[in-house]
Amino acid sequence: RKEVEQDPGPFNVPEGATVAFNCTYSNSASQSFFWYRQDCRKEPKLLMSVYSSGNEDGRFTAQLNRASQYISLLIRDSKLSDSATYLCVVTHLQGGADGLTFGKGTHLIIQP
Amino acid sequence: NAGVTQTPKFQVLKTGQSMTLQCAQDMNHNSMYWYRQDPGMGLRLIYYSASEGTTDKGEVPNGYNVSRLNKREFSLRLESAAPSQTSVYFCASSENPGWFGTEAFFGQGTRLTVV
Numbered sequence: 001r002k003e004v005e006q007d008p009g010p011f012n013v014p015e016g017a018t019v020a021f022n023c024t025y026s027n028s029a030s031q032s033f034f035w036y037r038q039d040c041r042k043e044p045k046l047l048m049s050v051y052s053s054g055n056e057d058g059r060f061t062a063q064l065n066r067a068s069q070y071i072s073l074l075i076r077d078s079k080l081s082d083s084a085t086y087l088c089v090v091t092h093l094q095g096g097a098d099g100l101t102f103g104k105g106t107h108l109i110i111q112p
Numbered sequence: 113n114a115g116v117t118q119t120p121k122f123q124v125l126k127t128g129q130s131m132t133l134q135c136a137q138d139m140n141h142n143s144m145y146w147y148r149q150d151p152g153m154g155l156r157l158i159y160y161s162a163s164e165g166t167t168d169k170g171e172v173p174n175g176y177n178v179s180r181l182n183k184r185e186f187s188l189r190l191e192s193a194a195p196s197q198t199s200v201y202f203c204a205s206s207e208n209p210g211w212f213g214t215e216a217f218f219g220q221g222t223r224l225t226v227v
Contacts, residue, residue, distance in 0.1 A: 008152075032214060034215055041200075041221075041223075042220070042221070043202055043218035043219060043220050043221050044155070044202070044216075044218050045218070046215050046216075046217075049215065087154075087155070089216070091214065100145065100157075100204075100206065100216055102147075102154055102155040103154065104152075104153070104154030105154060
């Protein structure tokens with residue numbers, strides 16, 4: 001049973017384009033949602049939290065759809081520096097050993 | 113602000129050798145985690161600690177032991193390294209999962225090769 005699923009890609013996108021990808025989760029008790037960014041051979045770092053009302057941070061917009069159990073990330077005016085792997089992270093009310101669940105990531109390549 | 117510090121950053125072991133990966137966080141977090149990351153597999157939880165003195169097995173605990181020495185430190189030990197344990201290991205910390213808005217902070221990773 002896969003709790004958090006992402007399209008692994010790679011998504012090859014020309015610079016300046018808009019790209020979006022989703023992450024689906026199976027546990028309806030999931031409480032908090034995040035997008036993390038991981039550069040090659042580096043640690044994951046928080047990109048943004050995902051709130052029920054949706055949130056925007058510059059060129060990045062994250063949305064949550066609880067009814068359909070997915071979160072999305074939209075990147076506008078993509079830059080070469082946006083090339084990375086984007087991890088979806090879901091936390092559960094129960095906490096415990098699986099309190100944080102990671103998707104396997106979506107690989108994004110921005111091409112000049 | 114150091115955040116989460118892992119040592120060592122790189123290590124090569126021979127099959128059967130043992131070693132301990134160290135992790136320390138200075139954010140006063142309750143929860144600490146050890147993950148391994150392999151190509152195509154994503155991050156997989158090895159062990160988790162909710163607080164000092166408590167540990168829980170994750171998805172892939174076999175071949176590993178952990179110790180939550182105090183609130184700051186959470187170590188991972190490989191008693192008899194095997195080639196299948198070649199991986200990148202990440203330590204992370206967070207407030208208790210499930211609290212709205214909590215996030216995880218990661219160390220820089222340990223690249224371990226077992227030959």
